[in-house]
Amino acid sequence: MATISDVATRAGVSTATVSRALNGKSTVDPALAARVFAAAAELGYRPNGPARNLRKQETAVLALIIADVENPFFTAIARGVEDVAHAAGYSVVLCNSDDEPEKEREYIDVALQERVAGVLLSPTGDSESVELLDRHATPVVAVDRPLPNTTSDTVLVDSRLAAAEAVQHFADQGYRRVGCLTGPSGVRTADDRLAGYRDGVEATGLPVSEELVRRSEFKAAGAKQAAHSLLTAPDRPDAVLVANNMMAVGVLETCAELGLRPGRDVGVVAFDDAPWATLLDPPLTVVAQPAYDVGAVAAQLLLGRISGERAEATTKTLSAHLVARASSTRQQA
Amino acid sequence: MATISDVATRAGVSTATVSRALNGKSTVDPALAARVFAAAAELGYRPNGPARNLRKQETAVLALIIADVENPFFTAIARGVEDVAHAAGYSVVLCNSDDEPEKEREYIDVALQERVAGVLLSPTGDSESVELLDRHATPVVAVDRPLPNTTSDTVLVDSRLAAAEAVQHFADQGYRRVGCLTGPSGVRTADDRLAGYRDGVEATGLPVSEELVRRSEFKAAGAKQAAHSLLTAPDRPDAVLVANNMMAVGVLETCAELGLRPGRDVGVVAFDDAPWATLLDPPLTVVAQPAYDVGAVAAQLLLGRISGERAEATTKTLSAHLVARASSTRQQA
DNA sequence: ATGAAAGCGCTAACAA
């Protein structure tokens, strides 16, 4: 593969001039610059990234470490990140942590080795990995979940408030026993949504009972089981708040199996809007999160840090909103 | 950030020894190796990726360029790729081409600059970008769609056959006028599915008519419109084959708006299985594609090329299969 | 405005 000195030779100039010309430095004779461009094109020259990165001691790549590329919430975030990063000339590498601290560490390690310019992290809850970043002075911004004991920029969704609102909505619709199906303990969003659920239960004077709460992975399979346990309990809830859209799939499967019609027999509200939510019968009420914006804002924050901003660490909290549909409306056909 | 010579100094050895120890070369005195590891740990040393890549003239990263991270079919592929790449010590960078040749080129360019070890590409249909790869001798494998005029490894799904089978299935169920909604002309999978549809129509002796065919983007919005045009036409089809799961969302929305019940009023079969397909009423019949395997096989092929295999270019064609559910069954409640 | 040359951090000959 052609190197800069091949180009220099062909254009009859020094490598320094080639570098200057190709990088658009002001001080290059137009005639020489033209020769350089021609030579580069003829040779199909492409600057060697690693060499440049080594020399400049910086790269134009951002690492985005999320739990799961198959979760639409995270892919929407990825879009947001990519759009703003790309506009600023940065590339994004996507990594799946699967919510395993070990994988998370591994990816952070790679990011550090490759000397990425910054990291966007949706932390598993493990604090150890963060120290890594800290120690190496690589800018980080936390996405969707806060970083433990750290003062870095953070972009969150106020899902606690949204969860409380969902419970209020259930109460308004006349549901009397509201349950909650949330994610693993220790995962901040899972705990927040549960806390919001409790806020709502308390505010509306609905009955409180630990028997109305279940936890599972943020996936369909676990949620299906948990929902079964919840909905076949002696004092089963007449409504349930589900903490994520993949879990919603499991819950709805269970409802179908038990012959429980959403809305009529059991109210259902799930976090995350999905294109198929309106196709269901009845359509699914959701808490829509501004996922794309979460990503976009986070990327902006990170880019700011990379370019040396030294302000206090900020936390941006975006808000989610309830989209009421028939799965949480009793008075339906 | 600590460098290899910092570690060398601290351990009281040369940089060469540090390098050897850290890379697990056989010939290092255990005692020295221990000192090296200790020093590295104390300093939080992390080898400089760009420097190593420059020196070794190779990187352990694969680029995966797909149309859309928000399409579950592609994210499943990504999982397959990542799992095998990771097991072999490679990282994967994911890029969205949005099916735009320009973005595709841009990402290929970046991949080339960064000297990735290989590229997995789901081509937009533009051949120009392929020449780039070719010229730079970077191994490529085509995923889901073949590369134009090139002899590189390819992993496909036999969606033409599957489409024909879907039409046969419609015929078996007593549908008489089967339509087809496929993707943009020029996108190979879109054209293949259409061809398969035609094969099926011909084989079953169903009526042929260009008026039963529509095209749109591989997304919900376009498909919704196209479906409307198709289903409100004077001689509307009584069944429709949909070329992808995002389009299926649009089609089903249109059905709902027109008061057409899938299965009873209009048979529906869509490509790609989705977790929510069974939640619909009636459940959606799909052509399930082995997306994860596509990714896994492609990554294996690529890794083979990277390690210097010189065999003939192979094309692996995996098969899809119909999962019959009620949206294509007339005899339902 | 251009060129010569140093050096980013690492690995791999080659010597010892």
Added chain:
DNA sequence: TTGTTAGCGCTTTCAT
């Protein structure tokens, strides 16, 4: 077994 040393390809002083 260990150390010395020469680059990988690039950008960037420093001279000119």
